[in-house]
Amino acid sequence: MARIVMKFGGTSMAGIERIRHVAGLVKREAEAGNQVAVVVSAMAGETDRLIQFCREASSLYDPREYDVVVASGEQVTSGLLAITLQGMGVNARSYMGWQLPIRTTPAHSAALIDAIDADILEGVFSENGIAVIPGFQGVAADGSVSTLGRGGSDTSAVALAAAIKADRCDIYTDVDGVYTTDPRIVPGAKKLAAITYEEMLELASVGAKVLQTRSVGLAMREGVAVRVLSSFEDKPGTMVVGDDQIEDYQMERQLITGIAYDKNEARVTLTGLPDKPGSVASIFEALANANVNVDMIVQSVPRAGEPSDLTFTVPTAALAQSADVLEKLKEKVGFNEILTDTNVVKVSAVGVGMRSNAGIAAQMFKALADRGINILAITTSEIKVSVLIAEEYTELAVRVLHTTYGLDDNGETA
Amino acid sequence: MARIVMKFGGTSMAGIERIRHVAGLVKREAEAGNQVAVVVSAMAGETDRLIQFCREASSLYDPREYDVVVASGEQVTSGLLAITLQGMGVNARSYMGWQLPIRTTPAHSAALIDAIDADILEGVFSENGIAVIPGFQGVAADGSVSTLGRGGSDTSAVALAAAIKADRCDIYTDVDGVYTTDPRIVPGAKKLAAITYEEMLELASVGAKVLQTRSVGLAMREGVAVRVLSSFEDKPGTMVVGDDQIEDYQMERQLITGIAYDKNEARVTLTGLPDKPGSVASIFEALANANVNVDMIVQSVPRAGEPSDLTFTVPTAALAQSADVLEKLKEKVGFNEILTDTNVVKVSAVGVGMRSNAGIAAQMFKALADRGINILAITTSEIKVSVLIAEEYTELAVRVLHTTYGLDDNGETA
Structure with missing residues (x-):
């Protein structure tokens, strides 16, 4: 019982x-x-x-x-x-x-x-x-x-x-579980028998909206074993559990668990940012005060004393508000222009396995470069590598990475 | 305030x-x-x-x-x-x-x-x-x-x-208040400035469904002054109050407050009912046990020892159930046939004024007889006289009685 x-x-x-x-x-x-x-x-x-x-x-x-x-x-x-x-x-x-x-x-x-x-x-x-x-x-x-x-x-x-x-x-x-990626893009995407809380959090926050992020965080804190499954089809679903239980469901873990993408990010570039102490900090402080969640950040390396460009992403829904906030800072901080671009996508490879394995990021960059896909920004965490690319490359990038990390096998992962 | x-x-x-x-x-x-x-x-x-x-x-x-x-x-x-x-x-x-x-x-x-x-x-x-x-x-x-x-x-x-x-x-x-009768039948029906709880109960139960009967009973017991009015038109509405307050709203009461009708009654006639003690009682007891609310009752006067006919009304919604109950009694009680008729209407004249005024019922019977309308059953209470007639006479009877009791004046009652 x-x-x-x-x-x-x-x-x-x-x-x-x-x-x-x-x-x-x-x-x-x-x-x-x-x-x-x-x-x-x-x-x-x-x-x-x-x-x-x-x-x-x-x-x-x-x-x-x-x-x-x-x-x-x-x-x-x-x-x-x-x-x-x-x-x-x-x-x-x-x-x-x-x-x-x-x-x-x-x-x-x-x-x-x-x-x-x-x-x-x-x-x-x-x-x-x-x-x-x-x-x-x-x-x-x-x-x-x-x-x-x-x-x-x-x-x-x-x-x-x-x-x-x-x-x-x-x-x-x-849906009947968590897949290695969006099956609409990669028909050979496999349903995962199990996934860790952390992987699920990364996948959810980058677009695989199977479980509400907040509930996954709570399950992780409370150690609640969660199963995601379909109410329409009688299939086993995906277990979401802790690192210590994952082996009960999978004999051998893949390095990468899944490939996710998120089109709800917009790129903002501030040009001609003066090389003054505190100017970058004042920008992100103002955005934080407006409750805007800044994600990927790239700054071109300036020659000492010369202006540089600052690029970052914000949720598309917060773009207009962000532009307002930045416009007010323009004179004080002294940058030239605010450039925005909503035709971008964040593509991520997620997996607990990458903790113990170097070279995952390098593999991603090479695979994308081989297809002529330009990387606009990069972020990494312990279990995730994300790149920002032009939105038109979404499907191509997801398919390439799904193959690169060996997720294309037939059948479900064991 | x-x-x-x-x-x-x-x-x-x-x-x-x-x-x-x-x-x-x-x-x-x-x-x-x-x-x-x-x-x-x-x-x-x-x-x-x-x-x-x-x-x-x-x-x-x-x-x-x-x-x-x-x-x-x-x-x-x-x-x-x-x-x-x-x-x-x-x-x-x-x-x-x-x-x-x-x-x-x-x-x-x-x-x-x-x-x-x-x-x-x-x-x-x-x-x-x-x-x-x-x-x-x-x-x-x-x-x-x-x-x-x-x-x-x-x-x-x-x-x-x-x-x-x-x-x-x-x-x-x-609706914007309580009328002397249904304005769809009598265009000259007047809105009442005030009505007593008891009159309202009688009008509600016979078809003027402006206020839920149960709420009127509660208002009467608790002495709550109720006003019925329209949320769509800015008009004064009708006060529903006790006998003791009605004079605050009307200098002089009409004998009859309103004419109501109810098509949701069905007539049942049992023919050839033997002249035995307790046979009528057993019929109404069986219907009461089945929660059927019997309203008007007429029994033809039998010659001693000879069978008679018994006529009564039940709510149309309870007619099928009533017929079932009666069918089971047929042999035991010994009547001949169960005749039913749903093409009947109950028309009622209601008014507190009739308490102190004889002749209200006689006026009604004469007015209907003058138009050739046959009365199938009669009930009276302290403030109401009701007759059962063929449904086709509904509009004629309501108009005739509205005129008979002097309710046709122009404007609202004072």
Whole structure:
């Protein structure tokens, strides 16, 4: 017998037919003798509909009331899944965030989970019952409804798994696992049997949006074993676990686990930056104060006393704001121009294996250079090498790197 | 300064534009110096949509989970109205049924309000705030969400008005008040400035569905002054008050306040009923046990020892079930046939004035007989005379009686 949290996303809950299918999956786990708690998202499209209502009601909507409105989507699907399970003869009941309770910080519309009371759930398990819990929502200390921000349902599921010391947190979604890269670009991309938290974080932040980044970070801190799998196809999925458990799933690790890409970065170049102490620092300080997340940074090496160029990337969504911030600094810092380019893509190779293996970056640069792909910027971390290139080379670069790192084999990795 | 509960129905809350209009009405009352609590329904059609989901999920849905699902409709509109009011610079906040709390019986999907805690609301009023409260919902003693059944939002509003000792409960709806009869049948029907609780109950139960019957009964018991008015037109509406207050609104009462009709009755006739003690009683007992509400009853006077015919009416919706119940009694009680007729209408004249005035019923019978309209059954109460006639005469009978009782004057009653 295992204790399992099962989480179903919006497409899995979109309509009664799909909810009935989900109920079948839940029933199967319960009949296998497992203790099951289920976390559900709102029906696909419903949260957007509710957010749109709030925006129309007032452009400066109160996040406290916004939470009251948008939390209703998960309330509906929780009740409907409980009803459906009962109709199949399964002893199920829903518990809202304020009923358990799921205690959060008071940061409405972007709350963090403080604690989840497991008492009610332990009672449900002891009576062989199944609890259905709305994701995304909780209750603040003042008794008001709170929500965790978009995609928060994954985080709800992982936090719940930690609270009840679940053996596993199964995240059912509309893809059947984590692949070595985007199968739309590389048809031979393989599904990974397992991946570490850190690799998943790097892959998620660079574009493989299977699991919400925040939930992966929480799973890593709490040591929750997460499985990503499809609610539409009966396939094994991908385990997301710690470095110490990864060997339970893979006899031998590849050096590189996957190739990711992210088109949501924009390049900014400041030309003619004077060679003065503190001028670069003042630029990044101003951007940080505006909550702009700067990623890749390249500075041309100036001859002493001569101006240089500074290039960096920001999220495309923050480009206009960044330009505003920089425009105000122009005179004070004394650079010439602000050049921007949104036709760029960040391509990354991610893998825990590269820690113990030099030459991964060099391999990447050579493979891209051989295809005449110009590298605009580079960043590296312990388990990731990323390059910024022109967007038109996205598919070519991903395919080349997928092959370069030996990920093109047939079948799934063992 | 007055303390007012304002309640808005589903058509008044159907979409952001209408909610914005509602917010304007609320703001006006607040700016006039009044203390205001607002009770809202779900958007028109939303509750039906949610109920349909529950039915599709399982034909035998758990009413506890049904309540979780359907209560979400009012949660959404409460939050949206609070947001809209805030956007207009009004200090507003929503409070769910479980937050106030509005305590109810545990009869899920048909709960009764036990008590409403006024503490939070008194705090809101003392800070010149406006509370927005979802109608239709509350919380049971075990902490589960409960709902009051269809149309329960009117009841929520009246109960809230009683709890906070409001001076008035304004029910905003899509009609602008209570009329002497259906204006679609009698274009000269007049809007009543005021009506007593009892008259309203009789008019509601016979077809003038402006206010939910249950809320009128509660208003009568608690002495809550209710005003029915349109949220779409800026007109005075109709006050619903006690006998002792009615004179504040009308110098002189008409004998008859209004003419109502109800097509949702079906006639049942049992022929050849043996003249045995207890046979009639056994029939009505069986129908009562099946929760069928028998209304008008006529028995032909038999010659001693000879069989007679028994005629009565039941709600059309309960006709099939009634026929089943009666079929089972046929042999035991020994009647011949069960004849049914759904092409009938109940037409009623209602008025507190008839208490002190004989001859109202006789006037009705003569007016109908003069037009050749055959009366199939009669019931009377202290303030109502009803007749059952063939449905094809509905409009003729309503017009004739409206004229007979002098309701055809121009303008509104004073």
